[in-house]
Amino acid sequence: MEKETEHKPGKKYGMVIDLDKCTGCGSCMAACMAENNVPCKDDESNKLTSITWMRVYKLTNRKPFPETEICYIPRPCMHCGGKGDLGHSPCVSVCPATATDYDHGTGIVSQIYTRCFGCRYCMAACPYHARYFNWWDPIWPADLKKSLSPNVSPRMRGVVEKCSFCFHRYQLAMEKAYVEGRRDLEEGEYQTACTQACPSGAITFGDLNNPDHAVSTMKDDPNAFRLLERLQTNPKVYYISTRDWVRRAGDNYLKNEPTNSKPRVMGHHG
């Protein structure tokens, strides 16, 4: 094997979601559930316990009819890198069991179900409500167990789960690349299920550090923003919207603050 003499910067997998394209159809939600063996309950209308790794929220500008506007916003796990991408994601920082960890090679926040003992500290820490708890054992009635994919572990009660950026697809793509004698992946080789399913092409996924990947240039769009950016969680999911009220809805702005302002409170890390 060739000896690598340089440290290449790690990959930083992220997403750019164009909110002008999102129609709120929910394909991304269903694709994620089918890909990742997410179970269904009889009553999913209680959204506090409904497990949806990808969840599409509906924003409104709250103006009266007919000036009302709405915007759908798909929210996967943000795979926060923390300040400077040092891996201090809110959830990783609090997990007592190292069930969740930040992978510096891909930028993905992992979740190992067999390490988690269900304290839910990570759920409290996550500002994006991206983590879900299995209050009950999942049930797959009739012959539905046949539809389970062997690439993703089914969870049982007492365990927290969340979007993994379809990490199993990364593993499979890397295995294929290794077999073919490669170490790098093409943009199309590793795509998340939600990206693949979206009928509008609203979701773009790729390596934010790779100039050949679309996401690396899309994230610099002047209309791009991230959710709760000023918490300095450093999320990997960028949103693009040509509408100012949507960009403002992405954070807690004071009435007279301009959109996309810098964080007002500087942490002790500078």
Place this chain on the structure above:
Amino acid sequence: MMKIDRRSFLALGLGVAAGTALTPLPWKLTDDVSIWTQNWRWLPVPGDGDVTMEIGSCTLCPGGCGISVRKVGDRIVKIEGLPGHPVNDGGICALGISGTQLLYGGGRIKSPMKRSGERGQNKWSPISWDDAIAEVTTEIKKLVEAGKLESLACITGSDRGTTPLLFKRLLAVLGSPNFMTTSSMADSYSTVIRKMHGLSGAVDAGFDFENTGFVLSFGSGIVEGWGSPLRMIRTANDLKTKKVAMVQVEQRLSNTAAFTQALVAVKPGTEADLALGMAAVIVAENLHNASAVSGFAEFAAMLKQQFSPDAVSAKTGLKSTAIAELARKFADPANRSLAICGRGQGSAPGSMREFMAVHTLNALVGRVNTQGGVYAVQAPDYIDWAKDASMTAAITGKTRIDEAGVGAFAHTDSLLNRLPAKILAKGDSPVGLLLVSEANPVYTLAGTKQVMEAFKKIPYIVSFSTTMDETTALADIILPNHSYLERYQDIPVRAGLVKPLINLVKPVAAPQYDTQNAGDVVIKIAKALEAPVADAFPWENYEDCLAKTLGDKWEPMKEKGFWTDEAFVPSAGSSAFAFPAQLPDAPVLAGDEKAMALVLLPKESMRLWGGAVADLPFVLKTVPNTDLKGNQVVVEINPKTAASLGLADGKEALLTTASGSATVTVTFFEGIMEGVVAIPKGLGHTGSEKYIADKGVNTGDLIAPFEDPVSGMDAAFGTRASLKRA
């Protein structure tokens, strides 16, 4: 006792503290606790196996998507969109993705079933296929002997493709013309094109959105499932990127209106008036296409008389200046405009007044049978045996029970909505034996109460359904079809495309249960009936029939999953367009205007499907709790209207219409017109599937049908309603 001095005590204490801080024991313990509490037997460990990708087609809606199915061994673990397919090119909707939950789910009928209790009690005993086919054959023979062959009826979802036509052929050879299909906007478009272009046969509207410069949508759910849902979402996004303007005429901020960011709010039911008001401006300002000829003079006179700017303004609630501006924009040839209609997903047929008005508007400015406009498209004509004498000889001159195809309703093929009243009329049911395949009329027809009564009066019902749906629950015998993932079938796509497309439903999974392809069963029944019926079915089995029918398309379709003709140019509508001198009246909203001051409108979405196929668990999970909360449907209302009625957000209310009432939960939404209540379609299912049964209410329970005077189809778009504090 050991003597410990202070120094040793402190040293020991520090040692213990340091050891505790450095020990991995707590973390090892948490790890062990996690693993040993998750080792239970019932946690599934999905088996591994060879991974293969297979091509198939989705039939869960009429959109005609191609699918790529990922299998591990012989299990389907994921359904994805087929890259390169003309309709969806790799994308897929939530319902399509959830197909595995239909294939492997609890709603499946696992073998032929015979009713063993009273009708509707849901008591069944399994029987063998030989017995089931023998029983149905015997029942048909009884009709032959009694000379009551016209009481043999059939309801299918569509009349295109070999399987529905085999049913039609069975009826035709036996002497019954009573082959019916569930109606939708596709049928309204066919009727309007036949009537206004003087055409006949299988002709549809094809929309060339890809080349349009301005879209005017009269309530059509462009990104919510109208036409071919995936094709429309992709195309709408392409149009948006090209900065093509799209205007949505509607009473609420639907997802389509939100996507277009251009909502024109008109009073409910006045969409046709807006179209004609626009036409009046176009004619008055001489902006129309000069080549428009036949009937134009009378049409223009009618517009001048009935659709003056003030009259239309009063009717629609729009300013006359706004109507004029919209008209001028629509008429500008540089805009290559296209007007479309068919509310929501177009699952309800709609009114001929609206369809004729919108089609006329397109014709007026030369947008019919031209690039970027609407085409009259002849359906692919590849089923030769569907044109032979067997299909007509024994039924020529016979009147259908639903009276479609003759007299007033000459341009409509099927009027299923008229069947319940015919059945419930005095005397025996005119339907003696009903076959139902790929349709769920007991759920989907408006005026559910009357529909249920009618079906209960039919002496013998045979269902070919894959799942235990509402219509099948009333059957006497079930001959379950394979699901669309387990069988072969040709599906000519009828969803507003311009180029012809025939999808091939392919068996990507082995049959999971003791089911049979309905095509095979029809051929078996025909053969069991012997000559002359058997002679009209000269195939060994359905696959033989399909292969012979498709001819040289068969092998390429098996490989690719579909057939299309990229070089196709529509030529059907070259015949002249006849302008209407008068338009039929608008459907009347049922209910007393004083007692019921609100208008109840159904809404359709990509997350809650209101057709024959109910939402599957994954899809139902995406439904927000502003549509379904617990087991109760949630209705949308403007906060101002709610305030005037004393209703609180998130609280219960009693919704009453002329058809019935239901307890609902109320949600406030700024984006809906005052005086209008929106209710989602797709709820109110019954049965034993707990994730969906007995949740919400079927809009068919609350909205009665309204027979269109020209097409005969159900033109109801809503109803009057009252909403009172519960």
